[in-house]
Amino acid sequence: MGSNSLEFLSRLENSVLRHHEFYKNSLPMIASENITSGLVRRFYTTDFGHRYAEGKVGKRFYQGCEFIDEVEELAINLTKKLFYADHVNVQPISGVVANIAGFFALTKPSDLIMALSIPCGGHISHDKYSAAGIRGLKVKHYPFNNEEMEIDVDETARIARRERPKLFVLGSSLILFSQPVKELSEVASEISAKVMYDASHVLGLIAGKQFQNPLKEGADVVTGSTHKTFFGPQRAIILSKKEIADEIDRAVFPGVVSNHHLNTLTAYTASVIEMIEFGEEYAKQVVRNAKKLAETLYDLGFNVVGENRGFTETHQVAVDVSELGGGAKVAKKLEKINVVLNMNLLPWDSIENTSNPSGIRMGVQEITRLGMKEGEMEEIAEIFHACLIKGLEDVALRERVRELKSEFSKIKYTFEEEEAYTWGR
Ligand SMILES: *Cc1c(COP(=O)(O)O)cnc(C)c1O
Numbered sequence: 470m471g472s473n474s475l476e477f478l479s480r481l482e483n484s485v486l487r488h489h490e491f492y493k494n495s496l497p498m499i500a501s502e503n504i505t506s507g508l509v510r511r512f513y514t515t516d517f518g519h520r521y522a523e524g525k526v527g528k529r530f531y532q533g534c535e536f537i538d539e540v541e542e543l544a545i546n547l548t549k550k551l552f553y554a555d556h557v558n559v560q561p562i563s564g565v566v567a568n569i570a571g572f573f574a575l576t577k578p579s580d581l582i583m584a585l586s587i588p589c590g591g592h593i594s595h596d597k598y599s600a601a602g603i604r605g606l607k608v609k610h611y612p613f614n615n616e617e618m619e620i621d622v623d624e625t626a627r628i629a630r631r632e633r634p635k636l637f638v639l640g641s642s643l644i645l646f647s648q649p650v651k652e653l654s655e656v657a658s659e660i661s662a663k664v665m666y667d668a669s670h671v672l673g674l675i676a677g678k679q680f681q682n683p684l685k686e687g688a689d690v691v692t693g694s695t696h697k698t699f700f701g702p703q704r705a706i707i708l709s710k711k712e713i714a715d716e717i718d719r720a721v722f723p724g725v726v727s728n729h730h731l732n733t734l735t736a737y738t739a740s741v742i743e744m745i746e747f748g749e750e751y752a753k754q755v756v757r758n759a760k761k762l763a764e765t766l767y768d769l770g771f772n773v774v775g776e777n778r779g780f781t782e783t784h785q786v787a788v789d790v791s792e793l794g795g796g797a798k799v800a801k802k803l804e805k806i807n808v809v810l811n812m813n814l815l816p817w818d819s820i821e822n823t824s825n826p827s828g829i830r831m832g833v834q835e836i837t838r839l840g841m842k843e844g845e846m847e848e849i850a851e852i853f854h855a856c857l858i859k860g861l862e863d864v865a866l867r868e869r870v871r872e873l874k875s876e877f878s879k880i881k882y883t884f885e886e887e888e889a890y891t892w893g894r
Pocket of ligand 1: 594
């Protein structure tokens with residue numbers, strides 16, 4: 470091997486090892502991430518990842534798909550059962566891809582849709598910058614009540630009866646509380662519109678029966694990433710009513726996927742089995758932890774969002790840190806003590822304010838998967854307080870984070886506990 474290649478390989482390995490070491494010693498609190506169990510990781514490295522399986526189970530375009538069909542059928546059946554869904558498509562390779570398929574199935578170019586603005590929590594793919602824009606949709610934002618962190622349903626109904634949108638998009642990236650699926654589904658049926666709920670963040674909480682199941686409340690379609698509060702690899706699913714099954718399936722293939730990353734399909738299927746077994750217990754602890762973290766931060770003087778409604782009913786906590794220097798500064802300061810989270814726009818921010826928005830957003834789903842409970846949430850809130858309000862020294866606080874984390878290195882809520890951040894040899 471040439472000496473350059475050796476050097477490149479060693480640089481590659483070094484970066485990967487240091488990444489793992491960093492996560493081992495950190496509090497991973499990005500609300501859209503999670504870790505997978507050893508079981509799911511084993512099913513991530515199957516030969517399936519080298520194959521194509523275009524089309525549907527039993528109706529493929531290439532040979533060699535007998536066992537892939539068995540797996541995809543199992544994935545579909547287990548997913549249907551878990552979510553009480555009439556129809557399931559497990560082929561989208563990511564949440565955005567699932568949303569693009571949803572838009573292609575449910576709308577035509579230049580149709581009007583309603584969605585949450587990005588500061589109010591909407592995902593970029595719900596707006597003109599991304600998936601909705603690619604479909605050529607016009608987007609009107611829901612009127613929003615900042616105090617209640619809630620869509621103004623009456624005003625939305627008035628606007629909808631006047632402007633007759635074709636689709637209501639619900640679900641969001643900043644999501645602290647359940648949303649008015651039932652109410653907007655009623656408005657939708659009045660004006661022949663559809664409802665698509667993007668459950669990317671809360672999919673695991675729905676599977677664990679600790680959050681609203683949009684299908685039961687009248688949504689036509691539910692999209693969602695499988696790697697945030699769900700136990701899966703980075704991938705997505707679409708659940709829908711029977712009537713629109715064909716439109717959804719066509720929009721996925723041949724619409725927006727060709728191969729569908731089949732090693733992540735085997736991994737996803739294993740994660741559904743884990744969810745069936747451990748999802749409820751996990752989701753309960755996630756919500757308990759988020760509430761405890763929010764309450765303790767509030768008691769320590771932080772401006773926690775959603776006070777009127779008890780701060781959170783999900784895995785997320787949002788804090789307005791505009792008086793502490795803003796979201797960008799605070800997120801970077803926390804990174805120095807090995808706490809990983811992100812700055813976030815809040816409903817009272819302008820969409821232009823992406824460089825230093827008012828908020829930070831955090832999620833407890835990964836640290837809960839590692840076994841942390843309410844006591845650890847109190848310690849984390851105190852670390853935030855020591856860092857951001859008392860201004861204690863980084864070195865000591867980083868050590869405090871490392872010590873706390875060192876007792877939580879194994880993945881729980883699975884059949885066999887395994888180390889979370891080891892890699893390779
Ligand atoms: C994360 C997220 C997505 C995107 O999912 P990917 O799997 O990253 O493509 C879509 N919608 C919402 C609401 C999200 O939070």
